Amino acid sequence: MIGREHRLSIATLTDYHLQDFIRCPYQFYYFHIEGKITTQSDWRKMVQFVVNQVVSRYYKLPPISQTTKKVLELIDDHWSAIEVRQFESKIHYYKALANITDHLVQCLTTERIEYPPLFLYEKFNINMDELGTELSLTFEVAEWSGNSFIIKKYLVDTDEEMNLLFNNMISVFCEKAFGQLPERIEIYSLMEGKKETFIPTKKDVSGGLEYLNMIKNLLQEPKKYLKTDSLAVCKSCSYQKRCYEGININPERFNSQ
Ligand code: SF4
Numbered sequence: 001m002i003g004r005e006h007r008l009s010i011a012t013l014t015d016y017h018l019q020d021f022i023r024c025p026y027q028f029y030y031f032h033i034e035g036k037i038t039t040q041s042d043w044r045k046m047v048q049f050v051v052n053q054v055v056s057r058y059y060k061l062p063p064i065s066q067t068t069k070k071v072l073e074l075i076d077d078h079w080s081a082i083e084v085r086q087f088e089s090k091i092h093y094y095k096a097l098a099n100i101t102d103h104l105v106q107c108l109t110t111e112r113i114e115y116p117p118l119f120l121y122e123k124f125n126i127n128m129d130e131l132g133t134e135l136s137l138t139f140e141v142a143e144w145s146g147n148s149f150i151i152k153k154y155l156v157d158t159d160e161e162m163n164l165l166f167n168n169m170i171s172v173f174c175e176k177a178f179g180q181l182p183e184r185i186e187i188y189s190l191m192e193g194k195k196e197t198f199i200p201t202k203k204d205v206s207g208g209l210e211y212l213n214m215i216k217n218l219l220q221e222p223k224k225y226l227k228t229d230s231l232a233v234c235k236s237c238s239y240q241k242r243c244y245e246g247i248n249i250n251p252e253r254f255n256s257q
Contacts, residue, residue: 005222005223006222007220007221008033008219008220008221008222009220010133010216010219010220011133011134012125012133012134012135012136013128013131013133013134013135013136013212013215013216013219014136014137015136015137015138015165015166015169016138017032017219018165018169018215018219019162019165020032021215021218021219022161022162022165023162023228023233024227024228024230024233024234024237025218025222025225025226025227025228026225026226026227026228026239026243027228027233027237027239027243028225029222029225030239030242030243031239033222036239036242042086042236042238043082043086043087043088043092043093043096043236044156044157044236046081046082046086047082047096047100047156048155048156049078049081050075050078050079050081050082050100051100051104051154051155051156051190052121052140052154053074053077053078054071054074054075054078054104055104055108055121055140055141055154056120056121057074058070058071058074058108059113059116059117059120059141060116060120063112063113063114066108066109066112066113067109068105068109071104071105071108071109072101072105075100075101075104079097088235088236096191099190099191099192099193100156100190100191102193103188103190103191103192103193104154104190106193107154107188107190107195113143115143115144117141117142117143118142118143118144118149119139119141119142120140120141120142121138121139121140121141122138122139123136123137123138123139124136124137124138124139124173124177126173126176126177128172128176128212130209130213131209131212131213131216132216133216135169135172135173135176135212137169137170137173139151140152140153140154141153141154142182145183146183147183148180148181148182148183149180149182149183150182150183150184150185150186151170151174151182151184151185151186152185152186152187152188153166153185153186153187153188154188154190155187155188155189155190156189156190156191157189157190157191157192158187158189158196163187163196163198164211165211165215166185166187167185167198167200167204167208168204168207168208168211168212169208169212170182170185170200171185171200171204171205171208172205172208172209172212174200175202175205181200181201181202181204181205182200183199184197184198184199184200185197185198185200227243
């Protein structure tokens, strides 16, 4: 059980924090609340950093230079900062490199980018009286579309819960900040090569507010945090030792491939 019993006060709900909280509340607590940085880096965060750099640089290129060769060069430029030891194993490292390369090439080069994006990795903050906090969100890519806009997120990996978080956050934020919902939200899961598309409606705004309120209440109560039940998340976690201190657990749980 987490030692701290006090209630947290939340001034800003940030997409980055909420994403970590949804992955595992305990991991979120060790990293963001206790501020315990471990020597072992989180491979997912390192790879996400590379993806962000590659996508951002690609979208700034003139259309004639937006080619497969250029995507490969950009990945090569940024991937060199990543070390094998940051992954679960060598196999995991090479799988990640192959999957991210393959799927980034597909996502970026399939459609021709005619106009510069409306937003490119821009962070926005807005005061939400309805939540009693600020909401902070980074728009990776927003593109014009007829009368509206399309939001694209390029993530290392994602799941249903994460997609629900982003769909809710984006719907609530866009309605409040721009008075308009995006035509659609596209979320790319680059390890799997999957794309999920959401068409937000006004119902998603009221539902999204309820959802964010619920997450805020959960975040404020560390003593009620639950550990993730995803073995895949635990296997890559740099807090395994801290998390299972004093608990007799079979190390094979984390080591099997
Ligand atoms: S080991 Fe698993 S449950 Fe513990 S903090 Fe890490 S991800 Fe969460």
